[in-house]
Amino acid sequence: MQRRTLLLGLSTAALLAACGGGDSAGGKFRRYNGPRVTQIQVFKGERKMYLLSGPKVIKKYKIGLGGNPTGPKRFEGDGKTPEGYYLISHRNPNSAYHLSLGISYPNEQDVAFAESQGKRPGGDIFIHGQAGKNRGRGKDWTAGCIAVTDDEIEEIYSMITPGTGIWIFP
Known part of the structure; x- marks a missing residue:
């Protein structure tokens, strides 16, 4: 009887691990049930990013730029x-x-300024993780993106929906 209970318990655990709470790529997709994030604020000089719900800060992260x-x-x-x-x-x-989470750069003003200078504004700006390979490269290693750890981007990714505003301050 104990053996059957053990096998049943192990089978149930295996089924839950295979199809619940994660993905086939190692469980990087999390669930979030907290307050809705209504705004992101990034302070480049402080290397900090804040997730807000209304006026309340609900999470804070150190960032690379x-x-x-x-x-x-x-x-x-x-x-x-x-x-x-x-x-x-x-x-x-x-x-x-x-x-990663895409940021809507460049906007119309960004494009107009770059074109007035005879240049391109660039693009592909994201909040993203490190994918392991960029650890130890210093604090500002991206091509213009906002970087956090892989564990942190999993959390952030679960909390943010497209259309959320992001203020990026000097």
């Missing part, structure tokens, strides 16, 4: 992280950086 972080992103390849108000445009479950 582009390799040339001072000042707003203006042109493709400048290594800067944008400044201003944007939206989370989409979720990328197949990111080269574990998971």
